[in-house]
Amino acid sequence: MYKRQVINWINNNRSKIENAVDTLITPQLRSKRDDFISWVTNTENENGLIGKAQNVIDNDEIPVTDISEKLAEGGILPMFGMPTTVKNLYHGINRNIEPLSIDRSQSMAIYEFAPGAQKTKDKAIHQVIGFTSDIINKNGAATNISKPPFSLNRWFVRCRACGFFETYSEEKKDELESQNQFDSCPFCGERATDKYQSPVKLKSPRAYRTDLSSGSDSKDDSELLLSRPPIFAEKVNDPENPDLNQLIYNADLTISDKDVTWRVNTNSDRYFTGKLYKTKNTFPFNPVGFWFNDQWLLNDLAVNSNENGYSILVQPVPTAVDEQIALASNKKTEIFRIAPSNVPLELDLNMFSKEADLPHIKAQSNGVRSAYYSAAFLLQRILADRLDVDPTEIEIADIAMKLLDDGTDRRIAEIILTDELPNGSGFVRYLYNNFQDILMETMNPSDANNYLGKIHSSSHLEKCKDACYDCLKVYRNMNYHSLLDWRLGLSMMRIFSDASYVCGADGNFTPYIELRDWLVFATALRDSFAKSFGLTCLESINGLPIIKFGKNQRNIIMIVHPFWDLRNIREANWLAEIKVEIDEYTTNRNGKVSIIDTFNLHRRPGWCYEKLVNR
Numbered sequence: 001m002y003k004r005q006v007i008n009w010i011n012n013n014r015s016k017i018e019n020a021v022d023t024l025i026t027p028q029l030r031s032k033r034d035d036f037i038s039w040v041t042n043t044e045n046e047n048g049l050i051g052k053a054q055n056v057i058d059n060d061e062i063p064v065t066d067i068s069e070k071l072a073e074g075g076i077l078p079m080f081g082m083p084t085t086v087k088n089l090y091h092g093i094n095r096n097i098e099p100l101s102i103d104r105s106q107s108m109a110i111y112e113f114a115p116g117a118q119k120t121k122d123k124a125i126h127q128v129i130g131f132t133s134d135i136i137n138k139n140g141a142a143t144n145i146s147k148p149p150f151s152l153n154r155w156f157v158r159c160r161a162c163g164f165f166e167t168y169s170e171e172k173k174d175e176l177e178s179q180n181q182f183d184s185c186p187f188c189g190e191r192a193t194d195k196y197q198s199p200v201k202l203k204s205p206r207a208y209r210t211d212l213s214s215g216s217d218s219k220d221d222s223e224l225l226l227s228r229p230p231i232f233a234e235k236v237n238d239p240e241n242p243d244l245n246q247l248i249y250n251a252d253l254t255i256s257d258k259d260v261t262w263r264v265n266t267n268s269d270r271y272f273t274g275k276l277y278k279t280k281n282t283f284p285f286n287p288v289g290f291w292f293n294d295q296w297l298l299n300d301l302a303v304n305s306n307e308n309g310y311s312i313l314v315q316p317v318p319t320a321v322d323e324q325i326a327l328a329s330n331k332k333t334e335i336f337r338i339a340p341s342n343v344p345l346e347l348d349l350n351m352f353s354k355e356a357d358l359p360h361i362k363a364q365s366n367g368v369r370s371a372y373y374s375a376a377f378l379l380q381r382i383l384a385d386r387l388d389v390d391p392t393e394i395e396i397a398d399i400a401m402k403l404l405d406d407g408t409d410r411r412i413a414e415i416i417l418t419d420e421l422p423n424g425s426g427f428v429r430y431l432y433n434n435f436q437d438i439l440m441e442t443m444n445p446s447d448a449n450n451y452l453g454k455i456h457s458s459s460h461l462e463k464c465k466d467a468c469y470d471c472l473k474v475y476r477n478m479n480y481h482s483l484l485d486w487r488l489g490l491s492m493m494r495i496f497s498d499a500s501y502v503c504g505a506d507g508n509f510t511p512y513i514e515l516r517d518w519l520v521f522a523t524a525l526r527d528s529f530a531k532s533f534g535l536t537c538l539e540s541i542n543g544l545p546i547i548k549f550g551k552n553q554r555n556i557i558m559i560v561h562p563f564w565d566l567r568n569i570r571e572a573n574w575l576a577e578i579k580v581e582i583d584e585y586t587t588n589r590n591g592k593v594s595i596i597d598t599f600n601l602h603r604r605p606g607w608c609y610e611k612l613v614n615r
Ligand SMILES: [Zn+2]
Pocket: 159, 160, 161, 162, 163, 164, 185, 186, 187, 188, 189, 190
């Protein structure tokens, strides 16, 4: 709208622009002085500031409506001075008719300020009831600025069966819906409603509000520490700016600077139901009160009240209809993806098992999931150590499914790391550029006393059965503690470095630190499992621990590594020979084979006995 005025100002104020550049430029960049000036003053073609800004404004893939936000997220102008990433919760008006508020970063606000949440300030508890545009004092009266309560309105689809996540504009969603594209997961075809979520409205609130009363008394000050909702990475296709790809050993790497990451609060998949209202609030010092328009309130919390001189009157906007929404915070940043390029036929690295899969396959996928997440946390920590930054500067997004491109159609997964800073901080790009070196250092640490050296030490090997505070656990990843396992994480890293690594399926355990004690570990788990459930016939085949049980000992339980694929053994090796022997034995006696992996056996033997033992 102001394009012409902006261009005029630039053309008439060249000396001011030169002054600004001279003031801001650092000595290292001085040689680029004239480039910066001409970038700003070039109003002719699309290589200048105006051209680039127009491109960003026209780009539908940057899903915000505010131009200032759009320019910031498109990487044209910095966030500085634009309060786009900080959101207010308005909880009152003071005697001077100034709004009272608490603020949070946008990504925390969607969680901490969600309707129903309670915040404590100055010993009073304030309950969030919905959303508003920013509240201001205008000519002595409190009012909200005339903007809708949301700065983003999109739809999103998500699938737990494969990790699919995508957002759509209103028009695109209508178009795809009319073609029945959303009847099942667009990526994997899943239909089960507990796994596949068809389109739901996704909104970013401009600001949050309470009923603006004085709040209720606080009994104690303990606030629940909430963990952050998961991050989803959304691929953005831009033929003009393709992703960069490279293959390092057996690791397929991608870096992208245009994808968008999302945090979504789905209210534990119950969403938030409400609509637009207007409210009138009165205060002890202002009994006449103020009206606030276009307030989106949770229906359950849109109630009239009047206490101690504070009152709220709510009126639905006549045209408003009920909506079910999820809350979103999004940013454009750099995204690094890594997946194995080749997977030997001996291994199954799918963490997205299907409902119809055999119980032991579903069980093994838990160990595979552990391996991907453990490798992700390992990479995050190694990178943070190297760059001497806080690990929170590098975020781990929800791991997504990928299909192997080798004709077998096998499912694998992709680890996604992103820069926490909007528009990127260069950290994951450093990982992309230095991956070979980092991978080598991970497998063979050069210094016995650094982070990786300590993980490889024999004392750590002895004392750490899964994960500890010396390797993968930190306070912040508490939600993942039961899943983490440094041996599985390192096995995944070894797969990235060596396409021929079969994780012990060839009987070769000793050369690898993460497998060296696996047979001993598996045998010890087998022994205590057998003892707990009164099984006494313990044997081994070529060193692999098994249990025989039942009438004439006709059934066999074999203990396996979570990565091993036992569906149809396609390669002749140590594991295949053992499997043939077991199959022969049980077939001759009319017995059954049970398969229990060490990941589950270590963590939940009772569950293994109940779910995995075929009797
Ligand atoms: Zn799916």
